[in-house]
Amino acid sequence: MRHNLILSCEKSKLSELRGFLNGVLDKSQLSEIAKNQVVLAVDEVCSNLMIHSHQCNPNDKIYLEVFQTESKLVIEIKDSGEGFNILEYKQPELAEVKRKRRKGGLGIMLVKKIMDNIEFESTGTQNTCRLTKMLNSK
Amino acid sequence: MLQIDKIQEDEHVILTLSGEVDASNSVDLDNALQAVMEPNKKILLDGSNLQYISSAGLGVFMSYLEEFEAQNIQFVIFGLNQKVYNVFHILGLDQLIIIQTTKEKALQEFYEA
Numbered sequence: 001m002r003h004n005l006i007l008s009c010e011k012s013k014l015s016e017l018r019g020f021l022n023g024v025l026d027k028s029q030l031s032e033i034a035k036n037q038v039v040l041a042v043d044e045v046c047s048n049l050m051i052h053s054h055q056c057n058p059n060d061k062i063y064l065e066v067f068q069t070e071s072k073l074v075i076e077i078k079d080s081g082e083g084f085n086i087l088e089y090k091q092p093e094l095a096e097v098k099r100k101r102r103k104g105g106l107g108i109m110l111v112k113k114i115m116d117n118i119e120f121e122s123t124g125t126q127n128t129c130r131l132t133k134m135l136n137s138k
Numbered sequence: 139m140l141q142i143d144k145i146q147e148d149e150h151v152i153l154t155l156s157g158e159v160d161a162s163n164s165v166d167l168d169n170a171l172q173a174v175m176e177p178n179k180k181i182l183l184d185g186s187n188l189q190y191i192s193s194a195g196l197g198v199f200m201s202y203l204e205e206f207e208a209q210n211i212q213f214v215i216f217g218l219n220q221k222v223y224n225v226f227h228i229l230g231l232d233q234l235i236i237i238q239t240t241k242e243k244a245l246q247e248f249y250e251a
Contacts (some may be wrong), residue, residue: 011162103197
């Protein structure tokens with residue numbers, strides 16, 4: 001079954017996003033910790049899109065689709081903003097984050113550590129970030 | 139929803155976080171920490187009622203670590219539930235911040251060090 005959510009680009013909508021994901025993942029076989037990690041990874045990707053690609057414009061939307069097969073959980077996050085390819089983002093070292101007293105840069109680090117596969121596609125008008133979590137894995 | 143309460147107790151201050159920290163409210167956490175920054179201060183952060191934290195919240199803590207050292211401020215987090223602790227652990231922040239299970243153990247960091 002596919003589950004869909006349309007999210008306005010407002011940071012206040014992030015808790016609604018988490019509520020939606022928690023509901024969907026409740027039926028999965030993931031542990032409580034793994035569920036929280038997946039919710040976190042999606043929150044991070046959506047927060048980034050809202051802030052960096054859409055400047056928190058509530059008229060802009062993010063389209064989410066979640067589906068599960070026997071072996072994996074897939075979350076597709078689509079938007080039509082300026083493409084933000086997290087695979088190309090050069091993440092800082094933790095020591096650098098601390099030294100420079102910067103607050104950003106940790107989100108993508110988390111996404112990369114949590115998800116088993118991250119894909120990014122852009123058609124020019126629509127961007128898709130596809131996050132995959134293998135079931136029965138890390 | 140995030141609620142932050144401040145209690146002055148003996149020589150230390152306790153910040154209690156209740157709810158969820160994300161990109162929409164991490165600035166409140168930032169302001170609360172900024173308000174208790176003072177040289178040689180002892181700051182306890184009670185995370186027992188913290189249900190969720192994203193990188194926006196972790197980033198706030200990270201941005202203060204150098205200042206804590208520079209101002210000789212002791213900072214200890216305690217009471218995190220397993221899910222929240224796991225988020226600190228994924229990035230290795232549990233190696234950079236002292237995290238204790240209980241308030242008693244957190245206080246030992248201050249007064250029995």
